[in-house]
Amino acid sequence: MSVAGSKIDVTETGVSTSAIGKSRDIPGPRGYPLVGILPHLRKNPLQYFVKVAREYGDVVRLDFGPKKFYLLNHPAYIKYVLHDNHANFRKGYDLVKPVLGDGLITSEGALWRRQRRLLQPAFHRRQLEGLVSLMVKNIARTLQGWDTFAARSAAFDMEEEMFRLTRYNLVKTMFNLDLETKMAEVGKDFEACLAYLQQLMKAPFKPMAYLPTPTNVRFWRARKRLDRLVYDILAKRRSNGGGASDDLLALLLKARDDETHDNMSDRQLRDEVMTLLIAGHETTATALTWTWYLLAKHPEVAGKVTDEIRTVLSGRTPTFEDVPKLVFTGMVIDEVLRLYPSTWLFARQAIAGFEIGSYAIPKSAMIFMSPFIMHRHPTYWSGPEAFQPERFLPDKKAQQTPYTYFPFGGGPRSCIGDQFALTVMKLVVAMVLQRYRLTVAEDRIIEPLPKATLRPGSRLQMMVNFL
Ligand code: HEM
Incomplete structure (x- = not known):
């Protein structure tokens, strides 16, 4: 198989068909002395990554x-790293441990395997069944506030509302507690954690994490309160x-290791609870915000969703x-996550050197993979920029090349909350469109802004009217 736009031959498995070249032979942009490509990334990393992927091909x-990173833009290579040869890669997310501790996102090796085994049953389909009634109650409760917007024909910030709704739903589904009076404070503390993570992504150097900057101080206080x-x-x-057996925490408290028969310690539970709250919060909220944006831009699709509901x-x-x-609502959500995958980029670190395509990649190299780039790759998607939920009709979905669409990652470390997120999103869309007609307050193009997740680059102001 030869890939258009690429200088590399790949077989079906991503194994080289030609002599192995050194990593320095891998094509890529020339950077500035000492700082390499960092100045380009500061301006607009999303545009820059797309540009270099299109320009340099399957491995960049x-x-x-002084550090070298490798961006993979071929589905077989991404599958190789995330799935076929996953044991040779660690996540290397130590920098975010001050927030998440040793939870599922950051842990590695035997600890990760044990924790994934323990947590998996909590996300099983039959547990979701119990959680849906809680979710529906939470969504209805948040939407009550929208009646005031409707009555006053007031415009509101949709992203803010989706963050509020997702946070409320996650916290209530996790603890099933009446935390109403604390929600505003919990919300601010969450934002302080996210701002801290954001800062780390911009300046990924350890000392930054220990300086008493305003962001760090806010984060330290927030972490203490959340803990x-x-x-x-x-x-x-x-x-x-x-206690109550119909929330996520009850499922985590019950989880018992098959081998040792141990439950999780309080420290481990704290780390997993924080991990799930952080991992599920911004990802779902931004995906929902993009859903409203795309539905507002495509009233014919919104009409079909409303009819189905x-x-x-x-x-x-x-x-x-x-x-x-x-079904159609689900196809719309799939297409939203194609165009605006919340996790637009993720990384792995090679434990041992490996060969990919016709190149050797050294031990400890950092590997980048981007759902955003692959989901809009013209080799695999026709009219990649167009919003067409029909791409996800069951027979068409079955024909997609693996790893050309991976909003939830892939392999053993794929998202544990994918079904949880897709269920929440469907419920939110259904419950909103059942009650309101939505319009944008200002019709404009919103560009994606690559932060920890793919956020809207400007405000999405919307209005609701009762049906
Ligand atoms: C639209 C919503 C979501 C998106 C797009 C998303 C995306 C992802 C992706 C791409 C990964 C893999 C990252 C990697 O391999 O480095 C991941 C992992 C993870 N996600 Fe999600 N996620 C979403 C919602 C959620 C929710 C709702 C939860 C939990 C309530 C959650 C919990 C996790 C956890 C714990 C991991 C780490 C799994 C492991 O390493 O074993 N996510 N997510």
Whole structure:
């Protein structure tokens, strides 16, 4: 198989068909002395990554000063790293441990395997069944606030609302506690954690994390408050033998290692709770914001979604059984995540050197893979910039080349919350469109802004009217 626009021959497995070249032979942009390509990344990393991927092909060498990174733009190579040869790669996300501890996102090796085994059952389909009724209650509760917007014909910031809704839903699904009075504070503390992570991504050098900058100080205080909140809840739950059994925390408290028969310690539970809250929050909120943006830009698609919701639900509150019946709504969400994958870039570090295509990549090299680049790759998608949910009709979906679409990653470390997120998103879309007609307050093009997730680059102001 020869790939258009590439200088590299690949077989079906991504194994080289020609002599192995040195990593320095890998094509890539020339950077500035000492700082390499960093100045380009500061301006607009998203545009820059897309540009170099299109220009240099399937493997691109990027010089970040003295460090070399490799961007993979071929589905077989991405599959090789995430799936076929995953054991040769670590995540190397140590920098975010001050926020997430040793939770599922940051842990490696035996600890990660144990934790994934322990957490997986909590995300099983049959557990989602129990969580859907909680989610529906939470969404309805948040949407009550929208009645005021509708009554006053007031424009509101959709991204802010989606963050509020997702946060409220996640916290309530996790703890099933009446934290209403604390939600504003929890929200601010979450934002402080996200701002800290954002800062680390901009300046990924260790000393930055220890300086008493305003962002760091806010984060240290926020972490202390959030830790106290989680540990207090854990203590209360443990003192009443686990408590309510219909939330995520109850499932985590029950989780027991098959081999050692141990439960998780409070410290491990804290790390996993923080990990799930952070991992599920911004990702889902931004994906929902883009959903409203695209539906506003494509009223014919919004009309089809509304028709489906009307037919499936006939005005009822959605249930777990309704979720798979919202087929077109699901296709719309798939297409939103194609155009605007919340996790637009992720990384791995090679434990040992390896060969990919016709190149040797050295030990410890950092590898980048970007759903944003692959989801808009003209070799694999026709009219890649167009919003066409029909691409995800079941028969078309089955024909997609693996790893040309991977909004939730792939291989053993793929997103544990994918079904949770897709379910929440369907429920939110259904419950909003059941009650309101949405319009944009100002019709403009919103460019994606690559932060920790792919955020809208300008405000999405919307208005709602009762149907
Ligand atoms: C639209 C929403 C979401 C998107 C696009 C998304 C995307 C991703 C991606 C791409 C990864 C893999 C990253 C990598 O391989 O480096 C990942 C991992 C993960 N996600 Fe999500 N995610 C979403 C929602 C959620 C939710 C709702 C939760 C939990 C409630 C969650 C929990 C996690 C965890 C714990 C991991 C690490 C899994 C592991 O390493 O074993 N995510 N997510």
